[in-house]
Amino acid sequence: MTESTPLWEVFIRPRNGLAHKHVGSLHAADAEMALQAARNAYTRRGEGNSIWVVASADIASTDPDRNAEDFEPALSKVYRHPTFYNIPDGVENL
Amino acid sequence: MKNANELFAALLELADDHLVLGHRLSEWCGHAPSLEEDLALPNLALDLLGTARELYASAGAIEGRGRCEDSLVFFRDEREFRNCLLVERPNGDFACTVLRQFYFSTFMKEYWRRAKMSASETIRGIAGRAANEASYHARYASEWTIRLGDGTRESRSRMDAAACELYRFTGELFLSSDAASACERDDLLPNRAAIRNEWLEASSRIIEAAGLDFPKEEFFLEGGRQGKHSECLGHLLAEMQYLQRSHPGAKW
Numbered sequence: 593m594t595e596s597t598p599l600w601e602v603f604i605r606p607r608n609g610l611a612h613k614h615v616g617s618l619h620a621a622d623a624e625m626a627l628q629a630a631r632n633a634y635t636r637r638g639e640g641n642s643i644w645v646v647a648s649a650d651i652a653s654t655d656p657d658r659n660a661e662d663f664e665p666a667l668s669k670v671y672r673h674p675t676f677y678n679i680p681d682g683v684e685n686l
Numbered sequence: 687m688k689n690a691n692e693l694f695a696a697l698l699e700l701a702d703d704h705l706v707l708g709h710r711l712s713e714w715c716g717h718a719p720s721l722e723e724d725l726a727l728p729n730l731a732l733d734l735l736g737t738a739r740e741l742y743a744s745a746g747a748i749e750g751r752g753r754c755e756d757s758l759v760f761f762r763d764e765r766e767f768r769n770c771l772l773v774e775r776p777n778g779d780f781a782c783t784v785l786r787q788f789y790f791s792t793f794m795k796e797y798w799r800r801a802k803m804s805a806s807e808t809i810r811g812i813a814g815r816a817a818n819e820a821s822y823h824a825r826y827a828s829e830w831t832i833r834l835g836d837g838t839r840e841s842r843s844r845m846d847a848a849a850c851e852l853y854r855f856t857g858e859l860f861l862s863s864d865a866a867s868a869c870e871r872d873d874l875l876p877n878r879a880a881i882r883n884e885w886l887e888a889s890s891r892i893i894e895a896a897g898l899d900f901p902k903e904e905f906f907l908e909g910g911r912q913g914k915h916s917e918c919l920g921h922l923l924a925e926m927q928y929l930q931r932s933h934p935g936a937k938w
Binding site: 597618619620621622624625628629631632633636 | 720721722723725726729822825826829833
């Protein structure tokens with residue numbers, strides 16, 4: 593069955609207000625069955641209160657061969673992290 | 687407590703239904719057609735087992751002879767089991783397993799929903815959780831019924847065969863034993879016969895959506911509530927009870 597049935601990526605939201613997080617993937621014939629399988633495979637211990645499934649084939653991804661040009665330029669730019677500001681005394685919630 | 691004997695007997699019938707079907711589903715563990723179903727079926731089995739445990743515990747307390755869940759499950763013989771015949775049917779192929787679940791859960795979903803209005807607080811408590819689980823089980827089995835009925839020529843013919851084969855065992859769902867009838871009169875448990883129309887409506891809707899013919903069988907098999915079982919139950923119990931019978935009181 594698993595060779596012919598499509599692959600789905602599963603996203604679970606642990607609590608209201610949080611974002612859905614990728615937890616894994618599974619095989620299912622269609623979206624409804626994928627939700628059902630996700631419920632059984634990934635929420636047995638109360639992991640969440642909402643499930644998304646997305647057909648893996650519908651996900652566009654960056655090309656691992658271009659990792660160098662895509663991501664390395666960011667590694668050398670520490671000034672993009674907001675760690676160079678002096679926080680004035682008395683500001684509590686920043 | 688008024689009608690304690692009847693309530694004990696009626697709870698035992700319900701508990702046996704859940705235990706035996708739960709055990710049947712657990713037989714799929716490690717053998718299901720896909721990894722996804724290998725997780726789903728034991729999940730359902732554990733839901734049913736959980737409900738069975740609550741029912742046995744309540745029944746044992748009502749009986750008041752000190753019988754716990756384990757003694758009711760492991761130390762009663764086949765003729766003392768009061769489950770309906772449908773739940774003891776062998777797993778067969780996946781179509782049989784799905785249809786058996788579909789027929790049973792479509793009934794239990796409505797049964798537990800009504801049991802939430804029981805006059806007994808204990809039963810209302812059990813029904814609250816069981817109703818959610820039965821609703822999910824009915825949905826699970828319905829989705830599979832639709833996809834297998836509306837699938838390939840082979841899946842369709844297997845579903846057709848399973849739908850007819852198992853339909854004969856559904857009549858018993860709507861029959862109440864004397865004990866259950868007494869509890870129904872006191873509003874402790876929902877009236878089984880009254881669920882028939884809802885069940886027919888819900889199940890024919892799904893069977894139709896699956897492109898299958900709703901079985902026209904009018905001859906129904908019964909006997910489970912009187913302890914008259916098919917030969918399948920003895921084999922199931924032999925496997926389930928073996929350890930406790932050979933080593934009474936054995937613990938993990």
